[in-house]
Amino acid sequence: MTPFLAQAQPWISFDVKGLAEQFWNNTVDGLALGGIYALVALGYTLVYGVLKLINFAHSEVFVVGAFATWLTFYGLGFRAGATPDLPIAEIILFLVVAALAAMAASGGTAVLLERVAYRPLRKRNAPRLVFLITAIGASFAIQQTLRLFFGLNQQPQIRLLQPEPLFRIFGAPVTNVHIILIVAAVLLWYVADYFVNRTRLGRGIRAVAQDPDTATLMGVNKERVIVITFLVGGLLAGAAALFYMMRIPQGAIYNGGFLLGIKAFTAAVLGGIGNLRGALLGGFLLGLVENYGQSLFGGEWKDIVAFVVLIVVLMFRPTGILGESLGKARV
């Protein structure tokens, strides 16, 4: 009886009315989640720009930040359940503490990862494929370590900031959390962009991205540049983890970074990997497309829509929407 009924249901819908009705709601939510994709995508893009390496363990760098956020809340004495009613000043203070903890944890993990997993390979001039396999291995190692300590289930949600609608755009409520997520993503992207394009250290990153050997001859400390690149990516992932936990407080789970990491990587490729602006654009775009796609085709198409869009874009622009490369003039 059951299989028969399942067959009777349409396997895909084209709910244009639903798409139109939920458009602005989906836009607001999509931008908020897209901001998180963008922040994680920056980490993929930076490392790719400098090392031509897809750091698949970056998703776990992110998840370590999510756990650090949860542990900070827990350590501050909060427990799972309803969101407590706190004065604004305390919420901000606790969130800043959690942000620092998450950024420290993620940044530390990223640097450690570089030191333990990638530097020994560079010393031995290992082929690029070996780096890739190592990245996947490192990803598993961190994931299983988290699983060992925290188990297979999500940590019970602890949330400090209750989303409250502040105003409406075409009927769609925009909450304080939406605003924080979107503004923070743009702000942190701007800081990262400024850092890479306007500072001395950033010049070093661009130099190594363009031509590592010449940069070394010109007196750039390549090893230091690489560590800094990983650190910046990790810090951004840590910040992204805090914002993610503000929106989805159930996010601290050992494999919670896997799908999000793939999405963020997709966002980076969509915008043009190695390109900071591309990461931001790709992140927002992916967040939107996912939500619109779900309204149009149904909830089970969430992930498929995202990847189909990636494939279509790459068919026409193989280097992504804004083109690749950190070192080229486009940045």
Add this chain to the structure above:
Amino acid sequence: MLAAAATLALGACAARDQGSSSGNTTGSAAAPSQAADAANPRGDGKAVCSGVSIAYAGTINGASAALGQNILRGADLAVKQHNEANPNCQVTLKQFETEGKPDKAPGVVTQVISEADIIGVVGLPFSGESKAAGNLFNQAGLVTITPSATNPALANNGWKTFFRGMGNDAVQGPAAAKFLNETLKVNKVCVIEDDSEYGTGLAATLTQALGSKASCTDKVKTGQTDFSAVVNKISTENPDAVFYSGYYPEAGPFAQQLNDKGVTAKFVGPDGVKDPEFLKGAGAGANSAYFTCPCVPEDNFRDFTAAFKQVEGADPGTYSPEGYDVTTILLKGIDSGIKDRAALLNYVKNYDGQGLTKKFKWNDKGELSDTPVWSYRVENGRIVNNGQIS
């Protein structure tokens, strides 16, 4: 030691409160009281056996672990009570972790089958893993009684070793529809299903029973955490109730995000959502939630609940009494002198007796005829009994 065991058994008997059908303290609807003739794992204390084991196979620390822990603790209590009362028949309860995953279960089940001393199995708890591994048990002739897998199609596979210790979703779906119609009196329901065997099967029977009232449906995925698109859909559809056909790890964030969006529809979940973990996961989103469940409330099973708390160090939860009941049936088979799988399978097939939760007598497909479905609601941060639906 013998004397101590006897005293304990006597004490438990003396504490039994058989006349308490009313006056429960939680202020909830009347729950069934313990039947006087409910099978007791202690038996007569004179059983003789050696070297036999039964197994629990299912999630222990894996997906939706809380549901598995409830059952495992119920089974563990039955075995401990049995062994305490029967010094000459010490049965081992072996535990096997399937993580609740259909792709992992067959490997674990193969291992269960390979251990010759295991002659009966409590499990598997979930429908997806049961579908994946059920035929292995059937081929090995190893009897299984699931205390929680509710997908109706499981009984149609011709597995001679499959027995179900409660009502299936062909019972729960219509019961949930009745609950929505008659108790909550809703006119429009959004039925949201996950991608599991259990979630899709239950949603199908429910939407069929609801008919035109189930005017909005959508699907989500196991492991999903961001539900914004589905929540937005529900928010524009503005239903009276949302039924989430799935498990609690996704139901938690889903209910929370519905609540954040200002959706005031009543949130209703099935047995897979009915767990205190859901309340933790959903925060304020769980405050007005309801549940349907083929599980029987343990409110009045007082000596069971007291013993459970004492031995297991936790409150009994969804399907703990059912886990206890089905384990008791296997233990009674062993006490009757059975030493091998074929005889125990035969024993279960012909079993006819009262348990804590209901009468156990299976038809040739392994389904019970006595299949009560109960409703529950959230009150002051706890899940309480809201009365029997059917």
